[in-house]
Amino acid sequence: MKATFGCSEVHTEVHKTYLAVWNFYEAKNQVQVHGYMDANWASNVSDRKSTSGFMFSFGSGVVSWSSKKQPIVALSSTEAEYRGVAIVACEVVWLQKLLSDLGQSVDAHVVIYYDNISSILLANNPVYHARTKHIEVHYHFIREKILVKEIDLIHVSTEDQVADIFTKALGINKLKRFRKMLGVLEVDLSLRGNVENSSSTS
Amino acid sequence: MVRVIQEVEPTCFEQMVGNSKWDNAMDEKMAALDANAIWELVALPKDKKAIGCKWVYKVKHNADGSVNRYKTRLVAKGYAQTYGIDYEETYSPIAKMTTIRAVIVIVAAKGWSLHQMDVKNVFLHGDLQEEVYMEQPPSYVDQTHPNLVCRLKKALYSLKQALRAWSNKIGEYLVTSGFQTSNADFSLYVKKTDHGIVVIVIYVDDLIITGDNDLDIFDLKKLLKQKFEMKDLGELRYFLSIEGIQSPKGIWLLQRQYALNKLFEYGMTGYKPISIPLEQNVKLSANEGDLVDDTIMYRRIVGRLIYMTITRPDLSYAVGVVSQFM
Numbered sequence: 001m002k003a004t005f006g007c008s009e010v011h012t013e014v015h016k017t018y019l020a021v022w023n024f025y026e027a028k029n030q031v032q033v034h035g036y037m038d039a040n041w042a043s044n045v046s047d048r049k050s051t052s053g054f055m056f057s058f059g060s061g062v063v064s065w066s067s068k069k070q071p072i073v074a075l076s077s078t079e080a081e082y083r084g085v086a087i088v089a090c091e092v093v094w095l096q097k098l099l100s101d102l103g104q105s106v107d108a109h110v111v112i113y114y115d116n117i118s119s120i121l122l123a124n125n126p127v128y129h130a131r132t133k134h135i136e137v138h139y140h141f142i143r144e145k146i147l148v149k150e151i152d153l154i155h156v157s158t159e160d161q162v163a164d165i166f167t168k169a170l171g172i173n174k175l176k177r178f179r180k181m182l183g184v185l186e187v188d189l190s191l192r193g194n195v196e197n198s199s200s201t202s
Numbered sequence: 203m204v205r206v207i208q209e210v211e212p213t214c215f216e217q218m219v220g221n222s223k224w225d226n227a228m229d230e231k232m233a234a235l236d237a238n239a240i241w242e243l244v245a246l247p248k249d250k251k252a253i254g255c256k257w258v259y260k261v262k263h264n265a266d267g268s269v270n271r272y273k274t275r276l277v278a279k280g281y282a283q284t285y286g287i288d289y290e291e292t293y294s295p296i297a298k299m300t301t302i303r304a305v306i307v308i309v310a311a312k313g314w315s316l317h318q319m320d321v322k323n324v325f326l327h328g329d330l331q332e333e334v335y336m337e338q339p340p341s342y343v344d345q346t347h348p349n350l351v352c353r354l355k356k357a358l359y360s361l362k363q364a365l366r367a368w369s370n371k372i373g374e375y376l377v378t379s380g381f382q383t384s385n386a387d388f389s390l391y392v393k394k395t396d397h398g399i400v401v402i403v404i405y406v407d408d409l410i411i412t413g414d415n416d417l418d419i420f421d422l423k424k425l426l427k428q429k430f431e432m433k434d435l436g437e438l439r440y441f442l443s444i445e446g447i448q449s450p451k452g453i454w455l456l457q458r459q460y461a462l463n464k465l466f467e468y469g470m471t472g473y474k475p476i477s478i479p480l481e482q483n484v485k486l487s488a489n490e491g492d493l494v495d496d497t498i499m500y501r502r503i504v505g506r507l508i509y510m511t512i513t514r515p516d517l518s519y520a521v522g523v524v525s526q527f528m
Contacts (some may be wrong), residue, residue, distance in 0.1 A: 020447075020456030021513045023306045044526075045485050053519070058307050060452075064300045067518040069526065098304055098386035103399040166519050169480040179516045187447065187454045 019179075020187045023061035033058055033095055035112045036156070038163035039070075039084040041077035050074050052084035053166020054112075056095060061183030064091060067166035081116040085153070086138035088112060089145045096150075109149055113156035113163075120153045212259045224259060227274040232342055235276065238326045241336070241352035243344060252335040252351040253288070254279040255358070265440040265459055276339050277360040288334045294365040295388035297405045299512055303455075305390075305403055306446075309412050310453045316446070317411040317419060318435040319426065321372075324407035327430055328357035328367025365406065372404060375429060393418075408441060444513060455513045464506045468499075479520035488527055501528050 039052040049072070055065040066087070074080035092110045099106045114120060145151040162181040164170060170178065179185075212224065235241075246252055255278045262270040283289050309316045321327070334354040338344060357364035373383065376391045381402070384390035389404045400413035400422055409426070413419050426432050438446045447454040465471045494500045507521045 018456055018458045020454045023310050023453045046487060062515055063303045063307055065515045067522045094386055101384040101386055101392055102308055165516055169482045171482060172478055175478055182515050184516050
C-alpha cells in the first residue's frame with residue numbers, strides 16, 4: 001500500500017523501495033553535457049502565457065532542470081520555444097563554467113534535443129521573418145551560440161522529448177518513461193540497515 | 203503505519219523553565235558564547251538603542267527519525283535593527299542545488315570520496331563590523347550589573363548581517379589557504395594541489411568536501427577543525443534533510459524521511475495514493491470555486507513541496523502549477 005502526500009509517493013507498508021535521484025555517469029575523460037528543451041505554448045488558460053522547461057544531464061542522472069511559466073505572452077509557439085532556447089543557452093554557459101571550475105575538461109560543444117522544427121530552422125538559418133522581429137535579442141543570442149558551435153540543436157521526436165515532463169501534466173506511461181530518463185528511479189532501501197529498521201516498526 | 207518520532211518543542215521561554223534537558227542545553231550554549239567572547243558588557247551610549255534577544259528550542263533528528271540532540275539558540279531580535287545604524291550589507295551567497303548535484307555526479311563518476319562537516323555555533327565565528335547593542339539574555343542577566351547591555355563583537359543568530367559575516371570569514375580563510383572561489387557559484391571553493399584537486403561546497407554551516415586525493419581531504423579537515431569549531435561527520439549520509447546513499451555503482455539522493463515527516467506534520471499519512479502528480483486536462487483557476495481556508499498552511503505546504511523537488515524533478519511541473527495560486 002502506498003500513501004501519497006499531494007504529489008509525492010511515499011510507501012508506508014512496503015517501504016523497501018522509494019523514488020530517488022540516481023546520480024552517476026560513466027567515467028569518461030570528458031564530461032558530456034546534453035540537454036532537452038521544450039515549451040508549451042499558451043498553456044495557461046487564464047493568461048495564455050507559455051511554460052518552458054529544460055533539463056541537463058552529464059550522463060544518467062539529471063543535474064539541472066527548470067519548469068517555469070514564461071513572464072510574457074508569446075504570439076506563436078515558435079516565439080515561446082525561442083525564448084526557452086535562449087534561457088537554455090544561458091544555462092549551458094553557466095554549466096560549462098561550473099564544470100571547468102571543478103577541474104573537468106569540458107566538451108566545447110553541447111547538444112540540446114528539441115522537438116520544434118521551425119525554431120531549429122530559424123536558429124540554424126537566419127531567414128527574415130515578420131513574426132520574429134520582436135524576439136530579436138533572444139534570436140541573435142542563440143544564433144551566435146550556434147555559429148561559434150557552442151550549442152547544437154538536434155531534433156528529437158515528441159515521444160522522446162523528456163523535457164515534456166516540465167511543461168505539462170503527463171499520463172502514467174509517459175511519466176514513468178521520462179522519470180527513468182531523468183534518473184529518478186526506485187531505490188531498494190533494504191540495502192541500508194538503519195532506514196529499514198526505523199520504518200519497519202508499525 | 204510509520205513510526206515518526208515527534209518530540210514537542212517549547213515555543214517560548216516560560217514553557218520550558220525547569221526542564222533539565224533544555225536547561226543543560228542553554229547552559230552549554232552560554233558557555234560557548236562566553237568562550238567565543240561574543241560580547242562585552244557596557245553601559246548603553248545615549249544615542250544608541252539595544253535590541254532584544256530570546257531563546258529558541260529545537261529537537262534535532264537523525265536520518266531515521268530518532269532524537270539526535272536538544273538544541274537551543276540565543277537569537278537577537280534582528281528585526282529591530284536599523285539600516286545604516288547597526289547593519290549595512292546583508293547579502294550572502296548560498297550554494298545552488300545544481301552545484302551540489304554537479305559535484306556529486308563528478309564524485310560518483312571518478313570514485314572520489316565525499317565527506318561532510320558541520321560548523322558548531324556557525325554565526326559566532328563571524329566578526330561584526332558594525333556597532334550593535336543587545337539586552338542581556340533571559341535568565342542569564344549579570345546580577346551585579348543588571349543595567350548594562352551587551353556590545354556584540356561577533357555575529358549572533360538572526361542579526362541581519364550574521365550570515366554575511368560568517369561567509370566572509372570562511373571565504374577569506376579558504377582563499378588565504380590557497381583556494382579559489384568559483385565564478386559559477388560563490389559558495390564553491392576549489393584548490394589545485396600537487397596531487398590533484400580539493401573541492402569544498404558551503405551551505406551555511408554545512409560543508410561538503412571532496413577531491414581526488416584522500417590525503418588532501420584529510421589535511422583540509424584538520425585545518426578547518428583547528429580554525430573553527432567543527433564536527434566531522436565523515437562520509438556524506440544526511441545533508442539538508444537529503445539522504446545520500448553511496449554504492450560502488452553510483453550515488454542515490456533521496457528525501458524519504460523528509461517526506462514522511464511532512465506527511466505526519468500535516469496529518470496526511472492516511473491519504474489516498476495517486477500515481478501521477480497532476481491530472482491531465484485539469485484547469486485550475488484563481489477566480490472560481492471556494493477559497494482555501496488556511497492560506498498560510500497552503501503556502502507552507504507548497505514550500506515543502508518545492509523542497510521535495512530537489513530529488514524529485516518529476517514533480518516540478520505540478521509544484522509549479524500549485525505555486526501559481528498564492
